[in-house]
Amino acid sequence: MTQTPEVHPDPFEVATMKAAVMHGIRDVRIETRNIPQVRPGHVLVRIKTVGVCGSDVHYFTHGKIGPFVVKAPIILGHESMGVIAQIGEGVKGLQTGDRVTLEPGYPCRTCEYCKKGQYNLCPEMTFMATPPVDGAFVEYVEWPADFVFKVPDMVSDDAAALIEPLAVGVWSVKRGGVKPGDAIVVYGAGPIGCTTLQAAKAAGATTLIAVDLEDYRLDLIRELGATHTINARHEDPQRRIREITGRNLPESHSGADVVFETAGTLKTCQQSMLVARPGGTVVLVGLPPNPMVELDLVAAASREVDIRGIFRYANCYPAALQLVQEGRVNLDKMVTQRYALDQTQEALIFTDEFKNVSMKVMVDF
Structure with missing residues (x-):
């Protein structure tokens, strides 16, 4: 017909x-x-x-x-x-x-x-x-x-x-300096968390941890590449992340190489600083409703944790399109x-x- x-x-x-x-x-x-x-x-x-x-x-x-x-x-x-x-x-x-x-x-x-x-x-x-x-x-x-x-x-x-939310993920990963073999954490398994995790995987990260409150979203982000998921309603994310990233190191030196805060809440902003390893990086992607957030800057400074913000993206659309075209991002x-x-x-x-x-x-x- x-x-x-x-x-x-x-x-x-x-x-x-x-x-x-x-x-x-x-x-x-x-x-x-x-x-x-x-x-x-x-x-x-x-x-x-x-x-x-x-x-x-x-x-x-x-x-x-x-x-x-x-x-x-x-x-x-x-x-x-x-x-x-x-x-x-x-x-x-x-x-x-x-x-x-x-x-x-x-x-x-x-x-x-x-x-x-x-x-x-x-x-x-x-x-x-x-x-x-x-x-x-x-x-x-x-x-x-x-x-x-x-x-x-x-x-x-x-x-x-x-491609627009993927561009945010691509820019976040670039700002975070993700390298092959890195362990990363994404706080928030929503659309931006999903695109950021997939972009980090495409950049070579091998331990990909997602934290959220909803099992529905955690199940989906696991299908998209997360190697570990943590429901913060039922587990302590900080303890679990230290267990996953321990690498036979003392607890004080465990943690992720790069942490992406995409949920935009007071608690996740604070936790992001604590689960980055000494010398690690925290990328603030989400926007908390109250811009005045109390953070333990002494802990971040004494462990040389880099804190980086992002604002949208620049020159990311061609790369994002290529990632989808090659099947590296779904x-x-x-x-x-x-x-x-x-x-x-x-x-x-x-x-x-x-x-x-x-x-x-x-x-x-």
């Missing part, structure tokens, strides 16, 4: 599009917006699927993340992929019909940080779904072509959208639920309230 090809309206004949717009805390409405005009050097992308990120949920439930406060209606969503619908003047290397993933932040390209390759620290950064910039829970997005990446045929739509396994664009509010509520039975929720167009 001949399959009828998928048909989509010409964006230049249909001048409007649907968008999921957040008007206030726990208040997302489906509205009609004009399709954006394509500027030189930009492309218009018809969005196909978007992952729901923890930051989306935080804006949805609290209306702010640190200094970023929602003061006007905003479109959330930044883990996105789609198909190019129109090419702007001067764009090379892309064409209409290409499947692409969108790096959701772009810098000024001219400041000192950009010129040093640290564009994630650019003071003029524009980032999707960060007030006041609209995100990707919308049918069409216009975006700079140099931050749009073609997706290989063997990479699924879901995986293409989830992003499809992380997708657990799906919603339609009209159900964006339900998707955000589910992600917030059902962490015990979900990993990554996707919104399909």
